[in-house]
Amino acid sequence: MRRLVLISFIGALLGGCANPLNRVTMDRYAQTCAEAERNGQLSVAEEACRRALINVRIGNLGPELESQEMYNLARIKKQLRKYEEAEEYYRASLQIQESLPNPDQAKIGRRLADLAIVVGEQGRFKDAWPLLSRLLPIADSYAGNERAVVKLILSKYADEYDKLQMPGEASQLRQKANQL
DSSP states (O other), X not given: OHHHHHHHHHHHHHHTSOOHHHHHHHHHHHHHXXXXXXXXXXXXXXXXXXXXXXXXXXXXXXXXXXXXXXXXXXXHHHHTTOHHHHHHHHHHHHHHHHHSSSOOHHHHHHHHHHHHHHHHHTTOTGGGHHHHHHHTTTGGGOOHHHHHHHHHHHXXXXXXXXXXXXXXXXXXXXXXXXXX
């Protein structure tokens, strides 16, 4: 009887830990996703990214990997123009990033920028203001292509906010875009 209790205890203990087999499988699916994306096979990429996320979850591989795989899946869904689904995954990924002990501001900013894009693609420009206002102080930390993308997002939203008669918001976005 003691042996059965000990085996049950060890099994329960191992069940709550990260599973290395799931990590290997997750890595394989993540690699397949990236390769399919590079080759323009977005439906293959979507399925592989989805499976990578599933393996992170069932393998208890941690919040950082879960956030990353959600972000990867959201990027693919954005390319497939599945904006509502992309928004859901970006928001969940952002929430995880913000809850980490040492939040990475660059990753948070990327998620805010991508969220602003998918919200805009849905024509919900006013809904993006809270995202953009949080992106403004992070924008200076980007360089190269990322900086150019953030500048473009801010400029496009400034134009939309002019049309929506939101001059204060438009002015803030335009000013930061001009600084970048």
